[in-house]
Amino acid sequence: MRKLFRNKFTYIVAMTLVCAMSLAACGNKNAKAETESKKAVQDATESTKKAEKTEKIALSDGTYTAEFTTDSSMFHVNDAYDNKGTLTVKDGKATIHVALTSTHIVNLFLGTAKDASKDKAELLEPTVETVDYGDGTTEEVNAFDIPVPVLDEEFDLALIGTKGKWYDHKVKVSNATPADADASVSESAGKELPDGTYNINLDFEGGSGKASIASPAEVTISGGAATATVQWSSPNYDYMIVDGQKYMPVNTDGNSVFEIPVKLDTPMQVIGDTVAMSKPHEVEYTLTFHSDSATEVLGEDGE
Structure with a gap:
C-alpha cells in the first residue's frame, strides 16, 4: 500500500511539473507574441510618420532646380553643379x-546604414555620367x-563605397525653383524690357572687397532670357559658375570678362575662381x- 501511494504521489508530482513547464512555455510564447505585436505597431507607426513627412512636399508636378547638401565634405554634388540637382515632382512624389x-x-540607400545591410534592402543604383x-x-x-521624402529638412541617406562598408549621412533638399526660370527675366521685368540690349546697374556683394564687377553691365534680352557681359576689376578670374554651369572668359587680355545668364531684380549666387592667391x-x-535702371544701347544708326 505504501509503495502504491508513493508511486501515485510521484506521478502527481511529475504531472504537476509537466503542467507548470507547459504553462511557462505558453507564457513565453505569449510574451514573444506580445513583443512581436508591439514591434509591428512600432513599425507601422514609423511608416505612418514617413508617409506624413512625404505629404509635406507641396510642389506642382514639374521639373525644378534644387540644392542638395550633405553633412560631409567627402560626399557632395560635383563642383561643376554648385550643390544643385534636378528635382522632378510627379503625383506628389x-x-x-x-x-x-x-x-x-x-550605392545609396534611403535610410540608415543598419537598414541598408539587411536582406532585400532597396539600394539605389548609379548611372555613369560625363561631367x-x-x-x-x-x-x-x-x-x-x-527619392525625396521631405523638402527643407534633413533625412537619412546611407552610402557604400568601393571598400564595401556602409556609412550614415544626413542630407537635405532645399530652395527648389522651376527649372525653366533659371536664366530668364522675371515676368514683370519682361513686360518692361522687350528684346534688346541694355546697360543695367548691378549690386555686387561678397569676397574680400579687393575685386568687383563693373556697373552698369551690358545685358542682352532675347526670347525672355537675359545674358550679361560682366567685367571684373581683375584679370585673375579664370572661370565663373552660375546655376551649376561653368563659364570661361570671353577675352584673353585685360580684366576678366564673362558672358553669363542672369535674372533681373533677383539676388543670384555666383562663384568666381581667382588665381590671384597662392592657389586657385x-x-x-x-x-x-x-x-528699373536699364537704358537701351542703340546701334550706330540710332536704332
Missing part, C-alpha cells in the same frame, strides 16, 4: 538627380536618382541686376 564627384560611391568642366576637360562620375580659390558672390 519627388526625386532628385545629382551627379557626384567620382565613381567611388557605388564637362568647360575648360576642355571631362570626367566620368556616378549619378543617382534619389573659388569665392561666392551675390549679384542683383536692377531692371
Whole structure:
C-alpha cells in the first residue's frame, strides 16, 4: 500500500511539473507574441510618420532646380553643379538627380546604414555620367536618382563605397525653383524690357572687397532670357559658375570678362575662381541686376 501511494504521489508530482513547464512555455510564447505585436505597431507607426513627412512636399508636378547638401565634405554634388540637382515632382512624389564627384560611391540607400545591410534592402543604383568642366576637360562620375521624402529638412541617406562598408549621412533638399526660370527675366521685368540690349546697374556683394564687377553691365534680352557681359576689376578670374554651369572668359587680355545668364531684380549666387592667391580659390558672390535702371544701347544708326 505504501509503495502504491508513493508511486501515485510521484506521478502527481511529475504531472504537476509537466503542467507548470507547459504553462511557462505558453507564457513565453505569449510574451514573444506580445513583443512581436508591439514591434509591428512600432513599425507601422514609423511608416505612418514617413508617409506624413512625404505629404509635406507641396510642389506642382514639374521639373525644378534644387540644392542638395550633405553633412560631409567627402560626399557632395560635383563642383561643376554648385550643390544643385534636378528635382522632378510627379503625383506628389519627388526625386532628385545629382551627379557626384567620382565613381567611388557605388550605392545609396534611403535610410540608415543598419537598414541598408539587411536582406532585400532597396539600394539605389548609379548611372555613369560625363561631367564637362568647360575648360576642355571631362570626367566620368556616378549619378543617382534619389527619392525625396521631405523638402527643407534633413533625412537619412546611407552610402557604400568601393571598400564595401556602409556609412550614415544626413542630407537635405532645399530652395527648389522651376527649372525653366533659371536664366530668364522675371515676368514683370519682361513686360518692361522687350528684346534688346541694355546697360543695367548691378549690386555686387561678397569676397574680400579687393575685386568687383563693373556697373552698369551690358545685358542682352532675347526670347525672355537675359545674358550679361560682366567685367571684373581683375584679370585673375579664370572661370565663373552660375546655376551649376561653368563659364570661361570671353577675352584673353585685360580684366576678366564673362558672358553669363542672369535674372533681373533677383539676388543670384555666383562663384568666381581667382588665381590671384597662392592657389586657385573659388569665392561666392551675390549679384542683383536692377531692371528699373536699364537704358537701351542703340546701334550706330540710332536704332
